[in-house]
Amino acid sequence: MGHPEAAGGASLSQVRRLSRLARRVAAFVILLGAFARGALAHEVNPAIADVTVTPERVEIVATVPAEAWLAGVDLSSVTDTNASPRAEDYDKLRALPPDEVEALVQAEWNRLATGFRIAVGDTALVPALVTASVADAEDASLPRQTRLVVVADLPPDDTPVTVGWVAHYGPLILRQQGAVLAEGEDPYSAFLDGGAISAPMPRTGAAQETALASFAKYVWTGFxxxxxxxxxxxxxxxxxxxxxxxxxxxxxxxxxxxxxxxxxxxxxxxxxxxxxxxxxxxxxxxxxxxxxxxxxxxxxxxxxxxxxxxxxxxxxxxxxxxxxxxxxxxxxxxxxxxxxxxxxxxxxxxxxxxxxxxxxxxxxxxxxxxxxxxxxxxxxxxxxxxxxxxxxxxxx
Incomplete structure (x- = not known):
């Protein structure tokens, strides 16, 4: 017959081991939860811009994180707004109804437009805002996107156009639209990060990039x-x-x-x-x-x-x-x-x-x-x- 103390000691040892395991699991979950909450609830996805270049003008239809831009969040250094010192300003903007954010974008457009990098050769162009529409979200803790339509008139020559924006606006997926492609040409697309600028986009046909540059682009995107x-x-x-x-x-x-x-x-x-x-x-x-x-x-x-x-x-x-x-x-x-x-x-x-x-x-x-x-x-x-x-x- 076993000693009760021995049985009790074994049971107490098991309880202690389980308790230590539970504390470690809890600590790990809390750490992951804090990281995941920021990553999921305040994650800022790359903006997507469809660019159409014609002989007369360039039009950009972009889906962007307008609240982050308005709040001054530096999207080159953070992937979720909770990690930014401007997180409180962002959250206040995120809580506003869509029509008020649209009005703020229009009111602040002169400032926001300076972040765009649109150029014809060495000549910088400032885009004009055509429309700004904010998509509503079911939950205020989730990110929402703003659809911007902006245009810029081009000088009367054949100089190609380059497009991008400043680094703190965050990464940009750029896709050239409406180009009349010659045989063997592909539509141009690029993942622009860190303030990178697109390849020169001609007014007819699609921008071209070297095979090595294209390969490196997709390696970096996958990473x-x-x-x-x-x-x-x-x-x-x-x-x-x-x-x-x-x-x-x-x-x-x-x-x-x-x-x-x-x-x-x-x-x-x-x-x-x-x-x-x-x-x-x-x-x-x-x-x-x-x-x-x-x-x-x-x-x-x-x-x-x-x-x-x-x-x-x-x-x-x-x-x-x-x-x-x-x-x-x-x-x-x-x-x-x-x-x-x-x-x-x-x-x-x-x-x-x-x-x-x-x-x-x-x-x-x-x-x-x-x-x-x-x-x-x-x-x-x-x-x-x-x-x-x-x-x-x-x-x-």
Whole structure:
């Protein structure tokens, strides 16, 4: 017959271990929650501008974060407004009804227009505001977009036009519209960040860029989609990392994930596969929760784990396709652009793994308590975030 003290001691030890685990999980969830709240509720997406150049004028139809511009938020240094010292000003503007924001844009246009960089050769042009319309949102905690239509008259010559804006207006997806294309020409598009300016756009035909510049553009776009903007993809990759520090399990998982998202990214971009974001995004959240929960209960890699990671990689590829859908792949360089974007994505994923290894695995990975004190609590926190995102994306 056992001693009650021994039984009680064992029970108390288990309670203490569970309590310590719960505290670690709670701390991790609080940290992730604070980051995720800013990233989701106050995230500022890249602006999208359709540019039409004619012999007489340039017209820009842009979807922009007007409240951030009005508040003076520097979008070159933050991806969510909570991280800006002007966050309070932004929140006040965000709480205004759409018609009041529209009136403010019109009243402040002379100031806002100076941020545009429209030029014909060395001659700078200041755009005139035609219309400003603010889309309403269901929840004041969510970002909303303003649609601007601006024009600028061009001098009577054939000098090409360049378009961009100052760095603190944030990244810009620019697409040239209405160009009469010669045989072999592709519509021009660009991802402009850090105050970058477009390639010269002729008044007839499309702007052209070198193959190397186009390749580099898509590599950078893919990388940025992971770091710093893809918090859900970051957590999924961390879920793979915390499963095991051994090279072979990590290699199997990353290879399966890469092959899968490359496949669906190509199919979705070609228009062969199309799944609504309302289905894809909740399932991506579930994928994050699943791999994290499995980390807690399984230690060895299995075919099922690799197959599940491959299946979830298919979903993430559909998520990546939404980014390329905004920019558009060059029809003449489809394969090269797709490969470049994937290289950027892989570099982002490898950077996450490298940072995680240098921060945690290198120092603590060989400790006997690594799994109990770091891998399991971190996986539990990631799982909680995945479940929360599923609920939010499905029901809220």
């Amino acid at each position: 940025q989609h992971i770091l710093p903007k893809g918090l859900d993809h970051i957590l999924f990759v961390l879920g793979l990392f915390f499963f095991s520090l051994k090279l072979r399990p990590l290699l199997y998982q990353v290879t399966a994930f890469t092959a899968a998202h490359t496949l669906t990214l190509a199919l979705a971009t070609l228009g062969i596969v199309s799944v609504p974001a309302g289905i894809v995004e909740p399932l991506i959240a579930l994928s994050i929760a699943y791999v994290a929960v499995e980390n807690i209960f399984h230690r060895r890699i299995s075919r099922l784990r690799v197959a599940v990671v491959f299946g979830f990689g298919l979903l993430h590829g559909l998520g990546f396709a939404s980014v390329l859908g905004d920019i558009g792949l060059s029809p003449g360089h489809f394969l090269a652009s797709l490969i470049a974007f994937n290289i950027g994505v892989e570099l982002g994923q490898l950077t996450i793994i490298l940072v995680a290894f240098l921060s945690v695995g290198l120092w603590f990975g060989q400790k006997p308590w690594y799994r109990a004190r770091i891998a399991v609590p971190a996986s539990a926190g990631i799982a909680v975030m995945g479940v929360w995102w599923f609920v939010e994306r499905t029901f809220l």
